[in-house]
Amino acid sequence: xxxxxxxxxxxxxxxxxxxxxxxxxxxxxxxxxxxxxxxxxxxxxxxxxxxxxxxxxxxxxxxxxxxxxxxxxxxxxxxxxxxxxxxxxxxxxxxxxxxxxxxxxxxxxxxxxxxxxxxxxxxxxxxxxxxxxxxxxxxxxxxxxxxxxxxxxx
Amino acid sequence: xxxxxxxxxxxxxxxxxxxxxxxxxxxxxxxxxxxxxxxxxxxxxxxxxxxxxxxxxxxxxxxxxxxxxxxxxxxxxxxxxxxxxxxxxxxxxxxxxxxxxxxxxxxxxxxxxxxxxxxxxxxxxxxxxxxxxxxxxxxxxxxxxxxxxxxxxx
Numbered sequence: 059x060x061x062x063x064x065x066x067x068x069x070x071x072x073x074x075x076x077x078x079x080x081x082x083x084x085x086x087x088x089x090x091x092x093x094x095x096x097x098x099x100x101x102x103x104x105x106x107x108x109x110x111x112x113x114x115x116x117x118x119x120x121x122x123x124x125x126x127x128x129x130x131x132x133x134x135x136x137x138x139x140x141x142x143x144x145x146x147x148x149x150x151x152x153x154x155x156x157x158x159x160x161x162x163x164x165x166x167x168x169x170x171x172x173x174x175x176x177x178x179x180x181x182x183x184x185x186x187x188x189x190x191x192x193x194x195x196x197x198x199x200x201x202x203x204x205x206x207x208x209x210x211x212x
Numbered sequence: 213x214x215x216x217x218x219x220x221x222x223x224x225x226x227x228x229x230x231x232x233x234x235x236x237x238x239x240x241x242x243x244x245x246x247x248x249x250x251x252x253x254x255x256x257x258x259x260x261x262x263x264x265x266x267x268x269x270x271x272x273x274x275x276x277x278x279x280x281x282x283x284x285x286x287x288x289x290x291x292x293x294x295x296x297x298x299x300x301x302x303x304x305x306x307x308x309x310x311x312x313x314x315x316x317x318x319x320x321x322x323x324x325x326x327x328x329x330x331x332x333x334x335x336x337x338x339x340x341x342x343x344x345x346x347x348x349x350x351x352x353x354x355x356x357x358x359x360x361x362x363x364x365x366x
Contacts, residue, residue: 073226076245082300085249088242088321091230095239095312146236158249160325167242168318 060138063119065112065180067142075152078136084156088163090171092151094144102187108141108150110180115139118178122170126155130166133157137170139180150182214292217273219266219334221296229306232290238310242317244325246305248298256341262295262304265333269293272332276324280309284320287311291324293334304336 060066062078076087096103123135139151153170157163183192214220216232230241250257277289293305307324311317337346 071227072230072243076226080245080247080301080303082250084301085247087245087247089226089245090314090317091241091243092314093234093239093241093310096236147234147238149234156247160244160246163244164318164322171314 061116062136063116063123064137065110065115065119065139065141067140070138070140070149070152072149072152075136075138075154079134079154079156081134081156083132083158084134085158086160086163087154087156088160088167089155090151090153090167091149092171094146094148094150096146098184103146104185104187105143105145106185107143107183108139108180109183110139110141110178112141115178115180119174121177122173125173126166126170129169130155130157130162133162133166135166135170137174139174139178141180215270216290217270217277218291219264219269219273219293219295221294224292224294224303224306226303226306229290229292229308233288233308233310235288235310237286237312238288239312240314240317241308241310242314242321243309244305244307244321245303246325248300248302248304250300252338257300258339258341259297259299260339261297261337262293263335263337264293264295266295268333273328275331276327279327280320280324283323284309284311284316287316287320289320289324291328293328293332295334 072091076089079087094106119137126133126135133155135155137153144150153167155163155166181192183190230243233241248260273291280287280289287309289309291307298304307321309317309320335346337344
């Protein structure tokens, strides 16, 4: 099954992440799945590469899980982010949150992806049709030359 | 792969539903997964049975897909609902919606589950620890004796 909050260089199976959070007391699971999109504002992506400061990234993903259970005590969350070379339509990240009722599942899942953008040290290198650029997966890391937030990219 | 909008008596694989909507132009998929919860207001469910007017249910699920693409032209949606006997933690329904950016994926997915409750002719028979009751999965069908909406149940 792997860890509840992990960074992996392997293909992510959505079903497996969902089953990390399904429990008798939950009736709803919301998942957010980020996939590699081909076009971003008319620029074509050929493939991309995710890199992470893995131990810190996993710690930050687990922190998001803690934040979620402090805000939604009945929620259970799992997040798996893939790194390495990814191609168009590949799954880069899966967030799953289970709750007794559905409204909380939506809210907590949305909270998780927004926080992921803010605090998790994962970057992607876009291999565009006409060159490459690094894009920070978090907003606070501005040290990369073209480090704009991934906000619009998932 | 099966149909985009279907009612099935088989186990639902989340990955398979997600892959019905993943496309090069999408960067985000939101899924809603309804599972069988053990307790509802202190009443314990042992198992339950879903029944559907299948051809009409599939037509209504497809209608929800049409409504979604008229509201979110870049969205693609798939919905699979299971019928028959389901046990605690089994997956009853999977809704998947892909969009270029994530905000729309969340909104369209939420729209789909709310509409499903309203218009799709699927009912569940709860087998409680102390008896049984029919609960309509849609609000307009009041002809079942205890036909309250499933609103709170997923």
